[in-house]
Amino acid sequence: MKIIYMGTPDFAVRPLKAILEAGHEVLAVFTQPDKQKGRGREMAISPVGEYALLQNLPLLQPLKIRSEETIKELRKYNADIYVVAAYGQILSAQLLNLPRYGCINIHASLLPKYRGSAPIQRAIFAGEAKTGITIMQMDEGIDTGDILLAGEMPIEAKETSDTLHEKLSFLGADLIVTALKLIEAGKITPTRQDNEASTHAKMLSKEESKIDFSKSAAEIERLIRGLSSRPGAYTYYRNKTLKIWAADWVNTKSADKPGTIIEVTKDYLTASCGEGVLQITELQIEGKKKMPARDFLLGYKTTAGEIFG
Numbered sequence: 487m488k489i490i491y492m493g494t495p496d497f498a499v500r501p502l503k504a505i506l507e508a509g510h511e512v513l514a515v516f517t518q519p520d521k522q523k524g525r526g527r528e529m530a531i532s533p534v535g536e537y538a539l540l541q542n543l544p545l546l547q548p549l550k551i552r553s554e555e556t557i558k559e560l561r562k563y564n565a566d567i568y569v570v571a572a573y574g575q576i577l578s579a580q581l582l583n584l585p586r587y588g589c590i591n592i593h594a595s596l597l598p599k600y601r602g603s604a605p606i607q608r609a610i611f612a613g614e615a616k617t618g619i620t621i622m623q624m625d626e627g628i629d630t631g632d633i634l635l636a637g638e639m640p641i642e643a644k645e646t647s648d649t650l651h652e653k654l655s656f657l658g659a660d661l662i663v664t665a666l667k668l669i670e671a672g673k674i675t676p677t678r679q680d681n682e683a684s685t686h687a688k689m690l691s692k693e694e695s696k697i698d699f700s701k702s703a704a705e706i707e708r709l710i711r712g713l714s715s716r717p718g719a720y721t722y723y724r725n726k727t728l729k730i731w732a733a734d735w736v737n738t739k740s741a742d743k744p745g746t747i748i749e750v751t752k753d754y755l756t757a758s759c760g761e762g763v764l765q766i767t768e769l770q771i772e773g774k775k776k777m778p779a780r781d782f783l784l785g786y787k788t789t790a791g792e793i794f795g
Contacts, residue, residue: 487566487670490585492516492551493534497655498571501592502537504659505569510666513563514544516551518574551575560584567669569662570624579626587669589624591631592658594651595687596620596638598679601629602687606654607647609687610712613704616640617650619658621665623676630684632676635665646714690717697721699745699794703735703762721745721794723771724786728794731776732768735759745794754779755788 488511491502506512515538523530531539538545548556551573557580568589570577582589595605597620602608609617618638625631637657641650668674695717697706710719710733718729740758742748749756754765770776771786782788 487511487587487666488513488564489666490514490516490560490563490565490568491534491538491571492568492573492575493571494518494532494574495572496533497594497651497658498534498573498592499537500655500659501569501571501662502534504663505666506541508663508666512543513565514546516546516548516573519547519549552578552581557581557584567666569666571658571662576628577624582624582626590634590662590665590669591622591624591629592662593620593622593629594654594658596636597622597629597633598681598684600685600687603689605687606650607687607690607712608685609641610645610647610650611705611708613708614641617654619654619661621661630679630681632678634674634676635661635668637661644711646711648715651715692717695719697730697794699757699764700760703737703759703764706759706764707733707735718770723792723794726772728772729770729776730766730768731770732766734765734767735762736765737762743793747788747790747792747794750783750788750790752780752783755783757794 489505491512493502494517515534517532517535520529520531522528535545561584565585567585567587570589571592577589595609596618600608616638618636620633621635622629623631623634639653639657695713697719710730713719718731720727720729722728740748740763742758744758744760746758747755748758748763754767757764757766767779768776769779769782
């Protein structure tokens with residue numbers, strides 16, 4: 487098929503590669519405009535944009551996909567279908583109706599659960615046992631369109647957003663190739679979503695990245711895993727921001743105020759929580775790199791009784 491591909495982050499690179507390897511003709515790739523990154527704040531192209539250029543694919547980076555100028559440009563391609571994967575902009579009804587087969591989306595959850603921008607993180611926060619990929623026919627709503635194809639996978643006990651992101655990218659690549667084949671053959675049956683069963687995976691905020699030690703240790707440990715790449719779960723220690731990158735939770739009672747350091751060993755430090763305790767094994771103090779708790783404790787003579795937050 488003749489395809490317009492729209493995507494931005496790493497997650498969307500592997501499906502694009504799979505589409506090309508399956509022999510489809512990608513007429514053009516749309517991605518978000520370059521953004522400033524890193525401490526130097528230098529302009530950087532998106533992972534999808536970088537891959538598109540390596541493959542010598544026409545690359546477009548409109549500030550607004552819904553603009554008349556962009557719509558006029560899209561009409562020139564006369565594509566059979568648009569494939570969207572974490573693009574980052576909302577398509578208008580006019581855009582959705584341009585291609586012959588409409589627009590389909592690679593969404594990183596088992597819809598109708600976790601509609602929205604942070605499905606991977608929200609599934610980990612909630613302690614879900616499984617998640618997956620849904621190939622969806624796009625409509626004007628936010629992830630409300632008919633389900634075309636879906637595949638599930640387990641969420642492992644120590645799964646992080648990074649590891650799950652990687653696995654779902656592979657699954658998305660497999661499913662989009664299958665879906666395109668079925669659509670072209672007229673052998674796919676759309677299924678309406680159950681709106682009553684829907685949940686919303688809202689955008690992550692910095693405020694919710696702050697650790698609330700009055701919550702259970704299990705909840706906090708899931709928060710840490712869900713924020714494993716960015717922005718990271720954080721608290722404060724000796725008036726500095728402290729990010730916690732890895733921890734274990736233990737269902738042990740503590741009478742100490744939540745956030746109190748109750749044990750310091752050579753390999754970890756333990757903090758009391760609203761329920762259970764958190765054993766911190768990897769962290770990052772403001773101005774320093776990530777490090778194992780063992781290395782942190784060599785530089786900071788931490789003692790029981792100190793309080794985070």
